[in-house]
Amino acid sequence: MPDFSRETKEALSVLPVRNAASRRAELAALTVGIGSIGLEEDGTLFLMLQSENLPAMRRADFLLRALTGSDPQVSLFHGAEQKNALYTIVLEEPASLKQLLKDLGFMNSRGVLRETSVPSPEAMLRRDEARKAFLRGAFLAGGYLSDPEQDYHLEIVMRSEERAQELRSVMQALGITARITHRKGVPLIYLKESEAISDVLGLMGAVRSRLAWENARVLHSMKGNINRQVNCEMANLEKSVKAGAAQIDAIRRIEESEGLGALPPSLREVAKLRLAYPDASLQELGERMDPPLGKSGVNHRLRRIMELAGK
Numbered sequence: 275m276p277d278f279s280r281e282t283k284e285a286l287s288v289l290p291v292r293n294a295a296s297r298r299a300e301l302a303a304l305t306v307g308i309g310s311i312g313l314e315e316d317g318t319l320f321l322m323l324q325s326e327n328l329p330a331m332r333r334a335d336f337l338l339r340a341l342t343g344s345d346p347q348v349s350l351f352h353g354a355e356q357k358n359a360l361y362t363i364v365l366e367e368p369a370s371l372k373q374l375l376k377d378l379g380f381m382n383s384r385g386v387l388r389e390t391s392v393p394s395p396e397a398m399l400r401r402d403e404a405r406k407a408f409l410r411g412a413f414l415a416g417g418y419l420s421d422p423e424q425d426y427h428l429e430i431v432m433r434s435e436e437r438a439q440e441l442r443s444v445m446q447a448l449g450i451t452a453r454i455t456h457r458k459g460v461p462l463i464y465l466k467e468s469e470a471i472s473d474v475l476g477l478m479g480a481v482r483s484r485l486a487w488e489n490a491r492v493l494h495s496m497k498g499n500i501n502r503q504v505n506c507e508m509a510n511l512e513k514s515v516k517a518g519a520a521q522i523d524a525i526r527r528i529e530e531s532e533g534l535g536a537l538p539p540s541l542r543e544v545a546k547l548r549l550a551y552p553d554a555s556l557q558e559l560g561e562r563m564d565p566p567l568g569k570s571g572v573n574h575r576l577r578r579i580m581e582l583a584g585k
Contacts, residue, residue, distance in 0.1 A: 278419040280329075282475065282483040286410055287329035287336075289479050294341070296407035299398055301337040302378045303408045304330060306437055307415025311380055311387060319372065321365045326358040330414040334363055341377070342370040405444050410478040412441050416462075419471070419483075422490040428471045429464040431457075438463055448477055514555065521548050521576050524583035537579070544575045 291297055305311070308330060309323040323334045331348075338346045346365040365371055375381035379398050380388060399405050416431035432438040438454045438461040445452045445463070450470055452463045465471050468491050475484035525545045528534065534542050544567075547559050556576075560567040567575075 278421055278483065278487065279417065281486075282419055282480050283327070283329035283414055283417070285480055285483055286414055286478060287333040289410075291407065293403060293407075295398075295401065295404050297337050297341055298377050299404040300407040300411035300414075301334065301341065302380075302398065303411025303441075304334050304337070304415050305378065305380070306440075307412055307433070308334075311375065314366075318366055319368060319375075321371055321375070323363045324360065325415070326360055327415070328359075328361065331361040331363060333411075333414055338363065338365055338374075342367060342374050344370050399444060399447075402448060405448050406477045406479070408444055409441070409448065409474070412463075413474075413478060419475075419487075422468065422487050423493060426466055426468045426471060426491070427464065428474060429462045431460060431462045435461050437461070445474075450474055450477070515553075518548070518552055521580065522552055524580040525549055527583045528579065537582070541575055541579055541582075544572060545579055548576065 291300065304323060305321070308325040308327070309321060311319075311321050313319055321338075323331065325331055335346060335348060338344065342365065344365060344367040346363045349362045349364075351360045351362065365374075372381065372385055375387070376383065376385075382388060399408055412430050412432075418427075418429050418431075420427040430441065432441060435454075441463050442452050442454060450465070450473060452465055452470075454461055454463060456462070465474065472484055472487055472491075475487060525534070525548060528537065528545070534545055537545060543563060544559065547554075547562055551559065551562070554562075556569045556572045560569055560572040563572075
């Protein structure tokens, strides 16, 4: 069974993006999701991204190299109690890092870090391509996509309510209406509508994942329709069997008390056919009559027999 989250992130991590504005927007979202900015004890400025999510870290490394021309330090830690390896990327190039942080909206023109490192939607995300890249980075950092054969669910975990509101605004500008909820106090953006999730995959550039999602969704829908049809047919069959048993019981009571000869000819004929063919449908009974009788006519006569038996 495919892991849609993993496969989608793997595809997004190698997606070619040549537009510098889109690269900056995507790196900003990754920084918001898994990054931190600060000063070392000696005053050295640093940008650090840390995660167990290899596709996100691979993408961050690529974007940092492309935007700064620097080689960030990459390290790997695997503790005894850790299930997955923890990847860390650190960039400490003074000149290129300051310019990058200004470009990303995390530092003002005077070189001072903003109190809330929020990329300005007006400045950085005024174009749809940059918004799409920001959405892609957010998904790489904290996204999850369910298997569409099981459920329709896409979510992106955010670090704060403010971050969640920012991303929802970006998605709204792209025509996607997302909701915000909380899990153990942590805010997250989520979608439950299949078409909206498909649109998000397309906006992020996950073309193959979108096709796989659509194919799986269609298969899931077909299975659901088949199951509903089978359940309906089983219910109708059970109802028919119960009705047939009740009709036979009524006919037997008349036969034991007065005999079937006491019935009018039209009712006697259908009574004998029901006894002879206990599993036949109303339509099949009607086809055996002379002359043939429709389904509603057979049903009417059997109802009359049951009323007589009741008396």
